[in-house]
Structures are given as structure tokens and as C-alpha cells.
Amino acid sequence: MSSSSTGLRILANARTALAVAGGIYAVALGLMAVPYFQSHALYLNAIRLPFFADFDAPERYGLALNKTFNFKIQTVDNETLGAWFILSESFYQSLPSHDTTPKPYIEHALRQRKTILFFHGNAATRAFKARIQHYSAFSSRLNVNVLAVDYRGFADSTGSPSEDGLVRDARAAYEWLISSGARGEDIIIMGHSLGTGVSARLAAQLSREELPYRGVVLMSPFSSITQLLKTYNMLGMIPLIKPLTIIPYAFNFVTWALIHKFDTLSVIPQIKGKVLIAHAENDWDIPYTHSEILFNAFLDPLLPSVDIPSDLVSTTKEDWSAFTAQIAARKAQRENIVTTTRMANFGVMEEFVDRGGETTVGGERIRGGEYWAAGQPGGGSPREREVIFVKMLEGNHDYVGVQEGLQDIIGQKFGLLPSVPSLTPPDSAAPGNSPEVDVGGSATSEAATSEAGGWSPTTGISAGADWPGPVAKIVG
Template sequence: MNLLRASVILLTSLATLYAALIICLTFETPQRWVIYFHWLHIPLFPKFHSPEHFGFAHNSIRNFKIQTNDNLSLGAWHILPKDYHTKEGLRYIGKVDDDVFDRALQDPDYETVIYFHGNALSRASSMRIDLYKNLMNRYPKLNIFTIDYRGFGDSNGIPSEDGLALDARAAWDWLMSKKVSPDRITLIGHSLGTGVSTTLAHDVSKAGTPPKALILKAAFASLPRLVLEYRLLEIIHILGPLNQIPIGNEWFKSHLKSKFDSLSRIPDVDCPILIVVGSKDFEIPATQSNLLFYGAIGGNPIQYNKQWLENGPSNIQVSQVENEATVYTTSKSTTKSSAAMVKLVCLEHANHNNLGYYDYFYESVHDITSWQTIDM
């Protein structure tokens, strides 16, 4: 009897604690901590001003700040194309002026990517640096421009959905101020950054100046659609139990302050789109990327069925790369072009954070962008 009573007390206590956690997460500040993880700083004191510390060549990166429309200061890196850096002999001279970097952006022989990272850490985290280096080495004529959102890295302010949209627009506007043509700018977003980059792609498309391409890694359709599937650190299924309580499910989603509703925005993105997901991603399930792909080609989310890809839609070409990837390719009508490519790539062995480790990721990027590649 004592054992039964102790078990009841324990279960009641756990249920009460869990309910308290859920209620706590309906408030803005706790939500911000969990969604953005901007408070997690690893490494603790990154040497943003000394890119050589991270293994980059001397004079290959400009470390600087850009300003947002609401007067915040964001830390940024501009990484030079490897081809340009080598031709100019920049490694073996003293610190160069900004003009040297600006010329690489303005030269029509070179293109630019804006990279929007995921939550937590900063632009100097090891997994992001590995991606920059892979992009540099694969595409020697590519400028890489990356920022830390407000509240991340050495950027001031507090993150929010509207705030990150302003940060992304500040990055775009900075490139516009350097006379970089939109059709030479590609947007890449990872995880949280897919919501940021899709918003920017939507906004500039509606303004009639779409980017060259939009590339989404480990994407989600919207936060309300993700929250009950999301696994923190790929393990902790925080909100899973709410799946069993429909009223609680809807109540919690109605209290989300950030939505990042890429699903409603992506149909208006007027450029080729690549969505890449890992089949071993347990943090953001592949179903989220599938749904976003469905929306990108004009599907009605209300009619979405999780088995639609397996059912073999007639307008989608499916190909297998043995033991590497499954690839779904189609096109959609846009306001500017009659057949913009939309591609979904599921990498067989990839997880949430290591998509840039896999060779086929870069081949898929080339298919969308036609960036000049180095002979491997």
C-alpha cells in the first residue's frame, strides 16, 4: 500500500511539474530561451576579429558590423572567393582595405551566398566553419556572407521573429549597397535559418528582386507545425505528450510568439528552391521538409497527406543515388519564370547538423545554382 501511494505521489508530482513546464513555455521569455538558444556561447570567447585562429588564410575574411533598421549592430563575416584571394596574393601582404573585399562582391565573375545559421552558438561554431570551408573549396568563385542574429555572437539585442527578419534584410540591404545584383545572390538557411531565409526570399520576391536561389537545410514548415514533433538535441521530445491532448495541443500552439510560417511564404518565392534533409534527422523530422516541398510547388496544405511522395505524384521525377540520396525534382510556375526548379534531396546517412559533410549535398547545390566548381 505504501508503494502504491508513493507511486501515485511520484506520478502526480511529475505530471504537475510537466504541466508547470508547459505553462512556463507559453510565456515570451522562456519561449525565446528554448527557440533561439542564443544564450549558449561555445566557444566562450570567439576571436571573430582573427579568422586565422579558425584556420582561414590571412586576409580571406573581413570581420565587421552591419546596422539594422532598428539601430542594432550585427557581427558579420565576408569570406572571399578562394580564386580571388589566390589571384590577388592576399595571404602574403599586410591587412587590406575594404575596397579589396568590395571588388570581389562587385566583380560579375563572382557570386555571393548569404548564410543564415540555426539556433544556438554563433557564426564561429565549428560545424559552421566546416561548412564555409567546404563551400570555399568546392566553389572557388563564391563570396560567403554570414551574420549573427541579434542576441547571438557579438551582435546586440534580443532575438524575435520580427527582429531576425530585420537582421536578414539588413544583410540583403548591405549587399545592395555594395552594388551586388540580386541575381548573383543565393540564400542558404539551416534549421532556424530556413525560416529566416524563406522570409527574406519571400519579401524580396514580392518586391520584384528575387535571389538567384533559395537553399534550405533541415527545414521546418512552421513552428506551430513543428513544436509537437521537435526533439531537443535530437533526444528530448519535450512536447510529445501534448499530442495525446488535442485541446492542450491547440492551446499551446496558440500561445507561440514566433511562427516562422515558411509554408505560407514559400509559394511566393520566385527562384529555384533546394530543400535538403537527412533521413537520420531526429531533431526536425523529414516530414517537415516534405510538407515544405509540397507547399513550394503549389500544394494545398489542407490536402497534404504524409504518404503523397510514396504515392508517386505524376509531376515529380524521382531518382535514387545508391546509398547516398533520394531526389525529388519538379518545377513550379512563378511570376517571373515559367519553370523554376524545385528539388527535395533526402540524404541517406545525414542527421540534423552534418548535411554539409556529404558530397551529394554539393552536387545538389550545383544543380540549383550552376556555381563553378573546382576540379576534384
């Protein structure tokens, strides 16, 4: 056989393979328009790692003897959620014995220690190894209790997952903590990956209802499922949906068919508590640019607007000068507001305090601090909101929260660890210097925060008051 015939045969086989791959790709996208397949692809709740988990025996997965209480939480729509309550390490060590269930000590633990309400990502269960590492790290290094919940349709929870359903699950978990003795100001809402969409919506919901929480931590978040699809690469290399963006209207089909949106970007104006966003540069699943978008969305109302010329061809010299001046003013204001701390071999932290920037509500431009009072009976006073973004060098996607450097920052920012003096460069008092700190370890600079490290409403509920609305119950 001649070399030319062999080359033609290889080319024909390659075309066939590409055609088959293209057909499979088209069929897969078509299936994603079907709600059943779309839900399973997003939540992956059928992957219940570890398989055949014994949730009554958390010790089998690395947690200490009788440190964890396995139980069920009931939601307002009558689903039951599998949950673990893990005692903080110092409280656990103070118990007279480790031979009995921790159930009788839960109320006392909630009053003695802060609590992280943890919402995990898609797939697997609360007993998954990476999640166990988070519980252990938080309960020991941060000295907090941890409540970990499996959403409806996951692990031993009933029902099927949906966006609204997962938010109801999150609210049920929050209300269980309150009904069991926790103060809202002592609850840190924390989400990872998919759980960041749940956490953001819960925080926005509580904020609208003027209910207290200490703050929210978003680890490896996405700005929205729509934007995630545009940037998602399988194994960090193979784009999933991006090829469609070059075909006119093709991506519109995907967004039209999307029923689970988790649009965190849209609820940002409603979150009034302290926010910490954390992402690793080496995250293959969700690019850290999603966190940059979220951080900038919190910051944007505080910066001067920029009028982008509608037609660059007909733009006059005066218009161009005004445009460049607006960009310069915006950059200068950002440098004035945002404090940057560079930590050698760890990453960069940016932070600012929102003392009432402007935002748009109902077509009206209003001060950000006044936004929190909008729609509230009798109004309310403007509140400060601290926003922190930690971009780490390492952590991949699943292990951001187990980085001790991040744990220390969370501990300091949310008042879980003893405060440290602010690190101020010797020449910071000189006029014209940007508020940037460069440190050689895992220490951080502290922005001005309240002693509690969180937000509580001016019309909040006292610790002894009756809790309004439906209360989640232990049913098992």
C-alpha cells in the same frame, strides 16, 4: 520486510516520481507561455559557443589567414550585427599577398564570384565549429564568397531576437551585399534549421518587391514552429509536446501562446526563385517529413485536386469510384511531373519545374505563373520556378551542408560548377516509363534550367543603377 511491502513502497515511490515529473513538465509549459522564456527556449541565443570568441581572429577557428573580414552591419531599426565575409578560395589564392586585410578586395570579390548569404540555426555563434566547416566547404568546393551573420541578440550583435527582427537582419545583410557591389542574381540565400525560416521569409519579401536573388537553399527546415513542436523529440526519443495532443484543447494553449511562428509553409506561394530543400533521414532534431511537406506544398498547385468524402458512411459507390479515380489521376500527374534520381549510398533527389500551376489567391483560383505578377504595376510575365528536394541518408541535423554530394548538387543546380550531361536511362524514351534515374554515384540528373541557374525580375535593377530604399552600412 515482506516482498509485498517492498513492492508497495516501490510503487509509491514511482507514483511520487511521476507526479514530480508531471509537475515540472506543467511548470515548464506554463513558462513557455511567457514571451521572455519562450524566446530564450527557441533562440538559445544565450548559449554563445565558442565561449569568449574573438571574432576579430577567425583564423583561431580554422579559417585561412586574412581570408575573412570581421565587421558590423547596421539594420534599419539601428541594431548592429556581427558579420564575417569569407572570400572564395580561388579569389583568395589569386591575391598578391595574404598579409593584409581582405577589406579592400570585397567589391572585386563580389563582382567576380557568386555569394552565399548564410543564416545559421539557433544557439552558438558564427564561429561555431560546425558552421566554420560549412563556410570552408562552400568557399572552396563551390568557389563562392560567404557572408555569415549573427542575428540580433546573438554573439556580438545588439538587441534581442524576434521573428520580424531576424527578417530585418536578413534584409540588412542582403542590402549590404548589394551596396558593396554584388548583383542580386549572384546571391544565394541559404538557411539552416532556424535560419530556413528566416531565409524563406527573406526570399518571399524580395519576390514580392521584384528584387533579384539567385535562389534559396533550405537545409534541415521545418514547416512551422507549431508543427515542429508536435514532432520534436529531445535526444530523438523523448517527445516534448506530443503528450499534450491527447488532451482536448491542451495543444491549443501552446499555439495560442506561441509568438514566434516562422510559418514557412504559409510563405511558399510567394517565393518565386529556385528552391532547393535538403534533409537527412537521420536528423534527430527535425524529422525529414517537414521537408517532404514543404516540397509537396510547392508541388500541390500543379496536381489535380481530390474531393475527400465528408461522410464515409453515406458515401455512394459512384462517389467512392470518383474519389479513387481522383487519387489515381493525382498520382499519375505527380509521376509525370517529378523527376526522381536515386544515388547509391547517398540518398534520393526529386525535382520539378513549375511552369504555372494553379493556386488560390484571395479566394480565386489562378495560374501559379500569374501569381508572381499579381499586385505588380503593369502586371508581368509568368516565370518558371525549379524546386529540388534532396533526402540524404546521412548528415544528422548540423552537418547536412558539409556533405560533398549535396554541395555538388547545389553547385550544379545554381550554376556554380561546370554542368554535366543529363543521365538518361536507356529505356527512358519508351512510352509509359516514369521519369526516374538510378545512378551509382553522386552524379545527378539535370532538369531544364536557365543558364544563370536562378531568377531575375523582368523589371530588375541594372548593375550600375542606384539601389532603392535604406542601405545597410558597415559601422565597424
